[in-house]
Amino acid sequence: CLCLCPVLAAHRAGTRRRYHDDGISDEEIDGRRMFDLEEKVSSQRFSSDRVIRMEGKDLTYEYVQRGGLRDPIILEKPDGLGLKMPDPDFSVNDVKMFVGSRRMIDVMDVSTQKGTEMSMAQWTRYYETPPSQREKLYNVISLEFSHTKLENLVKRPTTVDLIDWVDNMWPRHLKERQRDSTNSINDMQYPKVQKYCLMSVEGCYTDFHIDFGGTSVWYHILRGSKVFWLIPPTPQNLELYENWVLSGKQGDVFLGDRASECQRIELKQGCTFIIPSGWIHAVYTPVDSMVFGGNFLHSFNIPMQLNICNIEDRTRVPVKFRYPFYYEMCWYVLERYVFSLTKTSYLTPEFQKHSLGIASEQVKEEEESHGSDEEASEQQSQKPAVKVHLTPLEVEGMWNLLGKLEALPSNKKCVPAGIHNAPALITHIKALLKEHTSDNPKLSYTGKPIVRWPKRVSIFTLRHAKPASSMSVLRRRRVRCKRCEACMRPECGDCNFCRDMKKFGGPGKLKQTCVLRQCLSPGLPLSAVCEVCKEPNQEESGDSSLTLMECSNCAQIVHPACLTQQPASSWLLLVSRKVVSQMSCVA
Numbered sequence: 001c002l003c004l005c006p007v008l009a010a011h012r013a014g015t016r017r018r019y020h021d022d023g024i025s026d027e028e029i030d031g032r033r034m035f036d037l038e039e040k041v042s043s044q045r046f047s048s049d050r051v052i053r054m055e056g057k058d059l060t061y062e063y064v065q066r067g068g069l070r071d072p073i074i075l076e077k078p079d080g081l082g083l084k085m086p087d088p089d090f091s092v093n094d095v096k097m098f099v100g101s102r103r104m105i106d107v108m109d110v111s112t113q114k115g116t117e118m119s120m121a122q123w124t125r126y127y128e129t130p131p132s133q134r135e136k137l138y139n140v141i142s143l144e145f146s147h148t149k150l151e152n153l154v155k156r157p158t159t160v161d162l163i164d165w166v167d168n169m170w171p172r173h174l175k176e177r178q179r180d181s182t183n184s185i186n187d188m189q190y191p192k193v194q195k196y197c198l199m200s201v202e203g204c205y206t207d208f209h210i211d212f213g214g215t216s217v218w219y220h221i222l223r224g225s226k227v228f229w230l231i232p233p234t235p236q237n238l239e240l241y242e243n244w245v246l247s248g249k250q251g252d253v254f255l256g257d258r259a260s261e262c263q264r265i266e267l268k269q270g271c272t273f274i275i276p277s278g279w280i281h282a283v284y285t286p287v288d289s290m291v292f293g294g295n296f297l298h299s300f301n302i303p304m305q306l307n308i309c310n311i312e313d314r315t316r317v318p319v320k321f322r323y324p325f326y327y328e329m330c331w332y333v334l335e336r337y338v339f340s341l342t343k344t345s346y347l348t349p350e351f352q353k354h355s356l357g358i359a360s361e362q363v364k365e366e367e368e369s370h371g372s373d374e375e376a377s378e379q380q381s382q383k384p385a386v387k388v389h390l391t392p393l394e395v396e397g398m399w400n401l402l403g404k405l406e407a408l409p410s411n412k413k414c415v416p417a418g419i420h421n422a423p424a425l426i427t428h429i430k431a432l433l434k435e436h437t438s439d440n441p442k443l444s445y446t447g448k449p450i451v452r453w454p455k456r457v458s459i460f461t462l463r464h465a466k467p468a469s470s471m472s473v474l475r476r477r478r479v480r481c482k483r484c485e486a487c488m489r490p491e492c493g494d495c496n497f498c499r500d501m502k503k504f505g506g507p508g509k510l511k512q513t514c515v516l517r518q519c520l521s522p523g524l525p526l527s528a529v530c531e532v533c534k535e536p537n538q539e540e541s542g543d544s545s546l547t548l549m550e551c552s553n554c555a556q557i558v559h560p561a562c563l564t565q566q567p568a569s570s571w572l573l574l575v576s577r578k579v580v581s582q583m584s585c586v587a
Contacts, residue, residue, distance in 0.1 A: 032315045035206060035254040041284060046256055046264035050232055056080030058081060061162050062447035068300040068393045069216060074265070074276040078220070082158030083291060088223050088269065089155075092199055092290070096120040097477075098150035098555070099143070099197075103182065110137035110204050112224065113250070123199070127288075131202055139204040139285075143197045147181040149555050154195055154292050157272070160218050163298040166191055168451050169333045171347070171418050173354035182340035191324040193244070200224075208255040208282045213323030214308030215295035217275040219267075224289025226267045231259040233278030233304060238311065241280050245315050255280065278304040278487055297329065299451075302397025306404050307332040327414035330401055332537055334429045335419060340451045341388055341432055346425040351418040357456050390436045398433055402426065408583075478522035484549065485520070492516045524548055524557065532562035550582055 040046075051072045059073065075081060086094070100191060101121040108115050118126070118138075124136060160169055168176070170190050180187035185443035193215070208231070211217055231237050237259045244255055256262040259280070266286075267273055275281060278301075297305055312322060323329075335346045345352050352358040390398075405413065406426065415422045480487050491498050491514040498514050500506035526547055529536050538546035538559070545561035 021271055029096070032115070033205075034252045035257075036185070037284065040229070040254055040256065041264075043264075046229060046262045048261040048263035048320075050261060050263055051230065051265055056083075056157075059157065059159050059416070060447060061159055061449065062445055064159060064298070064300055064448070065391050065393070065445050069234040069274070069276050069298070070301065072276060072279060075272040075274075076268075077270065078272060078544060082161075083220065083272065084155035085220060085222055086153045090222065090290070092124050095143075095145075095150065095197055095199070095290075096124045099145050099148045099181070103143075105140055106142045106567055108139045108141060108206070110139055110206075113207055127199060127201060131288075134201065137201060137203050138208065139201070140199040141206065142183075143182050143199070144183050144192055144195060145197055146192055147178055147180070148193050150197070151195060152554050155293055156195070156218050157274075160294075160296055162449055163300070163470060164194065164296040165298060165329055165333060166296065168449065168453070169336045170329060171332065171351050172453055173351070173417075177479040178363070178364055185320075188324055191326075191329060193323065193568065195292070195294045198289075198293060200226075200285040200289050200291075202287050204283075204285040206283045207250055208244070208280050210241070210278060210280055210308055210311070211275070211295055212312070212317075212321060213295075213326055214277045214301075214305030215297055215323060216277050216301075217273075217293055217295055219275065219291060219293040220425040221267050221271050221273075222290045222292055223269055224285070224287045224291075225269060225288060226289060226291070227284040228265050228267065228273075229256045229282045230263045230265065230475065231256065231263050231280035233280065233307075234260065236260065237280060238278070242311055242315060256282070276304075277301045278308050295323075297323070299333070299397055300391070300393045303400045306400055325416070327408065327412075328416040331416055331419050331422065331425075332449070333401060333406075334398070334425055336451045337431060338425065338428050342428075346420055346422075346428075346430065347418050348420045352410075356454060387424070388450055389439040389441075389446075390450065392439075392441055392445040394444075394450075395433060395439065397438055398429065402429060402433070469527060477525065479525050480519045481521045481523055482553075483521075486517050487519050489514075489516050504547075524550060528557050530559045530562055531556050535559070552582055 015179065042085045051074055053074045053076070056078060059075065078085070099120060101119065101124075104117050104118060105123060106115050107118045107123065123138075123140060126134070145154075163179075173188040178192065183192055183291040206228070208235075231241070240259055241255065244250060244253065245256075256264075306441075309323075309326060338346045339356075345356060345358070347355065408414075410571050413422070419425065491504075492503070493499075493504055495515045496513040497510055498504050498506075500508060500510040500512075502508040524537065526536070528550075530548060537548040543561075546559050548557055549560055550557050
């Protein structure tokens with residue numbers, strides 16, 4: 001429900017028609033629902049009972065090993081999940097502040113189920129418009145915010161981190177190289193689908209769909225509520241869904257009426273929801289809502305993931321709406337299993353150096369000699385001499401994955417640049433799977449991942465930013481210094497921003513200063529206060545440690561002197577020489 005929905009619009013085109021009513025577009029007529037949505041919300045027919053309710057502490061890695069994450073899960077409280085979320089009063093305007101007002105986002109027109117684009121500034125103005133004044137219903141369901149300041153405020157369930165292929169299979173140094181915060185495929189270093197912000201106004205409806213690539217979904221209601229209709233991915237239901245999509249007449253039929261075992265549920269504020277691979281679902285928004293969620297592939301339901309990928313092929317889903325680097329990811333999955341089971345790597349030397357740290361053996365040996373007993377024990381457990389048992393779900397899935405890659409035409413195998421000698425990798429994984437066909441299932445349910453990245457030596461270790469603890473200090477916008485050369489200049493009258501200004505005859509939409517008057521040293525506003533002591537800037541005291549600083553990682557505003565007084569306080573402050581009153585806090 002995060003990204004695939006606009007795809008359905010491609011099958012809604014139908015035959016173009018003319019209408020006398022100029023107030024209604026062809027798209028609106030084509031996308032108009034022929035069923036009563038309010039009746040579907042209140043109907044007693046959707047009473048199947050497939051959804052599991054559990055506590056956060058029970059959603060463990062072993063639970064996924066045993067069951068494969070086959071049924072939807074509702075967790076009414078976040079306790080034990082490892083979730084981290086902003087305060088419930090976190091607003092759409094706050095999202096704009098964290099991802100940038102110029103960030104272009106995909107917006108779905110609910111009446112046509114088709115996509116358009118808005119800037120975050122435009123979307124914020126729309127969302128804050130009173131419901132009675134909204135001419136159309138728009139829905140944001142695909143704002144991926146990794147590598148923005150918002151990323152530090154959201155942490156997904158711990159078990160999802162342990163099973164997600166992006167974190168455990170994709171070469172980690174590629175993800176670390178990602179700089180672009182948008183989802184431009186040209187600038188994407190890894191499948192950037194892990195963290196989404198969904199913002200929906202009252203009355204929004206997203207028609208039945210399956211999330212791209214057969215991904216599973218984690219979904220947390222920060223504010224508001226959602227109504228879901230869920231259809232299990234049985235062969236009959238998947239065939240029904242495929243024919244429904246290809247018909248191009250989704251607005252004529254509510255799929256839940258035709259499918260078997262459709263269940264309706266309502267998720268309240270604070271609920272966390274897990275949607276397994278392949279589940280067909282539709283979503284209705286009763287009140288203005290904000291949701292954080294994300295998509296992930298994993299090793300315990302690979303056949304279903306590949307099945308959905310095949311359906312996307314047959315329904316000709318555009319590349320834009322599919323899981324990025326899908327087959328490249330499959331190759332890396334095979335390589336990671338081979339390495340984890342045999343310590344033989346099929347990564348290129350460069351990839352081995354940056355993701356495995358193999359190029360720095362001497363430093364690694366020195367660190368191991370000074371490591372703790374616990375680390376030594378963990379390293380000992382990773383040695384290939386110890387018999388490792390694969391779960392039946394992993395063995396079955398890997399055979400399916402292998403078969404899929406072998407069946408692809410040579411021009412569509414998509415062997416990634418980081419894989420060396422793909423034919424040898426295929427031969428090796430075949431031999432391994434034959435060895436593990438008779439593994440003991442009871443010994444395979446360990447609750448610990450088989451595939452893990454080795455511990456890095458210190459030169460590769462990433463430093464994590466100190467998390468922000470309050471929203472109030474983050475809502476700060478820098479102001480002009482009024483002293484630099486740029487601030488003292490008049491407008492040029494010729495640049496794009498000047499020509500847009502009303503005083504120069506423009507429409508006044510960009511609302512940006514002249515390019516010659518962009519302040520060279522923008523400072524914090526007078527209203528900014530320290531998060532720790534709640535005192536304002538004390539720059540006049542002459543003590544640099546009492547000058548307010550804004551962290552470029554977590555956006556927290558503090559006096560450097562106040563940070564050193566905190567209990568968990570071994571923070572290294574890196575003061576920027578380029579931006580006034582800016583630092584980086586590094587644990």
